[in-house]
Amino acid sequence: MSDGCGAPEQTAVVTGEDTGDQVVVAGKVTGGEGALGGAYVRLLNADGEFAGEVQASPEGDFRFYAAPGEWKVRALHRSGNGEATVAAAGPGLHQVTIAVA
Amino acid sequence: MSREDVLVTTQWAEENLNTPGVVFAEVDEDTTAYEGGHIPGAVRIDWKTELQDPVRRDFVDKEGFEKLLSAKGIAGDDLVILYGGNNNWFAAYAYWYFKLYGHDKVKLLDGGRKKWELDGRDLVKEVPDRPATNYKASDQDLSLRAFRDEVVDAINTKNLVDVRSPDEFSGKLLAPAHLPQESAQRGGHIPSAVNVPWAQTANEDGTFKTADELKELYEDAGLDTSKATIAYCRIGERSSHTWFALHELMGLKDVKNYDGSWTEYGSLVGVPVETGSNGGK
Structure with missing residues (x-):
């Protein structure tokens, strides 16, 4: 198990990636000129309750290990904010893009 | 106790980067963030390798804390401003830890590293060179x-x-x-x-x-x-x-x-x- 609580390095998803029994909500933050790095990405459950936060990689990648359900991902960046929703039915990779404006 | 007694704003922090007797310290579990850029003049405290005993599941002892702060160039009468990623989780842990060992002049940067970044304030890679001190801690305040x-x-x-x-x-x-x-x-x-x-x-x-x-x-x-x-x-x-x-x-x-x-x-x-x-x- 992890003995810390900090987020692991945020890496890009690989199409067809095997997540085992993990429900992975992952994707990219984009801005006006493509991928936007360094945004703070928050995972909120269907009630809007905060579940987790990571800082996107320089390439805009983020990743959460969630549970099945409806999720909202919200990105905060000095250039603006953005959000998107994703439905994660079960284990596997659930991809979502967040456009920041 | 008022908010100003325990928190500083990012604006205050920026205005006091060079104030004598004020030391900024970034506290994280993953210290690569510090290496990528930190508040000018801030020293780094590694939550995992410096605040935790390497063998037992416990804190470093009083002597270990004294040695750590001495090496960081932090004196007993310095005002230490702690901040970090993860919404200040590890900085808040360090704050509690500083209080536990009797360092009263400590405050958190409200919003931590995230607020500083969202404000668009400067981060630098230059690591400060602070002269070592002879830091003395108190016994843990187990209350x-x-x-x-x-x-x-x-x-x-x-x-x-x-x-x-x-x-x-x-x-x-x-x-x-x-x-x-x-x-x-x-x-x-x-x-x-x-x-x-x-x-x-x-x-x-x-x-x-x-x-x-x-x-x-x-x-x-x-x-x-x-x-x-x-x-x-x-x-x-x-x-x-x-x-x-x-x-x-x-x-x-x-x-x-x-x-x-x-x-x-x-x-x-x-x-x-x-x-x-x-x-x-």
Whole structure:
């Protein structure tokens, strides 16, 4: 198990990636000129309750290990904010893009 | 105690980067953030390798803390401004830890690294060279720290505040959602604990809510503020954040952080565990 609580390095998803029994909500933050790095990405459950936060990689990648359900991902960046929703039915990779404006 | 006694704003921080007697320290578990850029003049404290004993699951001892702060160039009368990533979780842990060892002149940067970045303020890579000091710490103030037996005894008698996310509280998740869900521990929470996730004490930009907002939050959650309170999470850093909210911002007198938290409690043999959501039995 992890003995810390900090987020692991945020890496890009690989199409067809095997997540085992993990429900992975992952994707990219984009801005006006493509991928936007360094945004703070928050995972909120269907009630809007905060579940987790990571800082996107320089390439805009983020990743959460969630549970099945409806999720909202919200990105905060000095250039603006953005959000998107994703439905994660079960284990596997659930991809979502967040456009920041 | 007012908010200004325990928190500084990012604006104050920027205006005091070169003030003599003020030392900025970034505290993180993953210190690569510091290497990529930090507040000008800030020293680095590694939560894992410098604040934790390398062998036992405990803090570095008093002598170890003295050695660490001496090497960082921090003096006993310096005002230390702590900040970090993860909404100041590890910085709040360090704040509690500094208080535990008797360093009173310590404040948190409200909003931490996130607020500083969202403000678009400068980060630098230059590592400061501070001359070593001869730091002297006090013995641990155990009125701030709870151990497992006291936590078991607190069931149904003291306030127990579980500050993890609702899904961790109920047992659905075993770790925060940014971490793989791998764990050998049982899921659930300590019986009689109320679930007030740490995130509810903070605004989206990482700054703390006001004392009045915090009072309303905990009263709505059913916390009897006349009773002693113990906060816990998974490994004790999110609950340091809540300890800060309860003890430093709301001014409650008897608040302890249980740093053993769920990774310890959820592995104890013979203790009661509850599952289900807030108020559920």
